[in-house]
Amino acid sequence: MNTRELTGRQKEVLRFIENFLLTRGFPPTLREIAEGIGLGIKNIASVQKHLKSLEKKGYIKRIPRKTRGIELTSLKLSNLNIIPIIGKVQAGLPIPAFEDVEGTIAVDSLFVRNADGTIALRVKGESMKNAGILPGDVVVVKLNEQINDNDIVVAFVDGEVTIKRIKRKEDTIDLVPENPEFDVITIKSNEERLYILGKVVAVFRRIG
Amino acid sequence: MNTRELTGRQKEVLRFIENFLLTRGFPPTLREIAEGIGLGIKNIASVQKHLKSLEKKGYIKRIPRKTRGIELTSLKLSNLNIIPIIGKVQAGLPIPAFEDVEGTIAVDSLFVRNADGTIALRVKGESMKNAGILPGDVVVVKLNEQINDNDIVVAFVDGEVTIKRIKRKEDTIDLVPENPEFDVITIKSNEERLYILGKVVAVFRRIG
DNA sequence: CTCCCTGGTATTCATTTGAACACCATTATA
């Protein structure tokens, strides 16, 4: 048999573990698995064998002697980032304050590597429409990130929050919208009207 | 003290639990917490008190008498969906086949309610640019969903995969791009050139 | 036929674990 193919019973065990973990928040014990797939409570040895098979075929990883020590290869929690969604950013000095935290959002590490210094905001306005950032979208913002030319940033201008593309000139900084209906905001370097909150690193949208 | 505010020690305990769960894949035992925050191994009673405080303030939920029975309010795994990323969709009858599964992606239930019959695809081409769907984006597709007029769909036309907005006319179906540089594809209802794979329900993009 | 893998049943055992007490110190609040 192929090294990755599962027997019916093994599939059943794997599905049970996945489902248990997703609904309960932690992996099952051997006895919980036994019960879950309709085996007698005394019948842990069978479960042990199934788990050994699943591990050999690469679907799970077991941590020896640890209660509930089962990791799913398909669901690596270490690939997850929990990021707070901020409802309102309040102007303030020296740094703006985050208010109305709506909750948290789980983001795959495919989009965000590290949750440190990262927040999520809801997009208002159409100024970045042509960059594929629409009203209602959720943008993920890295706060303490190096800002490079042409980055899309979340900026405070005169106390207002806005998303724009940044372009540095000789003596000015341009905040460029990606929508011809909006104007470029030009700020002289010596003015104190601008505060760059962070860099937009991901965009999420739900449709329908 | 506010019902939600945490003391320094309580914060420390919560951070430890979060970090443990995310890196190890399952919550810690009381003794692991005790060790993790620098308490003696015998000192479980203190941890019990901290957990009780954290639960009272709504940050965690405990499942009595269960080893590692700690749920994080901020990280509800039940709010997570694990969706396969399909590298290539192969034309085939009666339904296309999914090949080159790149892996899985975790999606917050904020964007996808249910993982059943759901896949993720990478966008190629700019035909939906003005709908905020760009090349390289990941789109989430519901396979067995009711298709309504004006939905954005993944369609097979003459064996080619494409993302378009669907508009039903009297005797034809129009697949409308959201980019003036692309043409509308019109298909007569009696032709067998069209297969609707599913409906696009979410778009994800990484920037930079 | 023999060997290996799968799958189930039954039992034993050392550890681990959550829970419950008792006791103490500090600090903030009423």
Added chain:
DNA sequence: TATAATGGTGTTCAAATGAATACCAGGGAG
């Protein structure tokens, strides 16, 4: 001043748990 909340220490105990072992049966591969 009294009271509650926080935070730490030490101990005991029943229950839960992973591991190991032995036994049995069927099927596929060589």
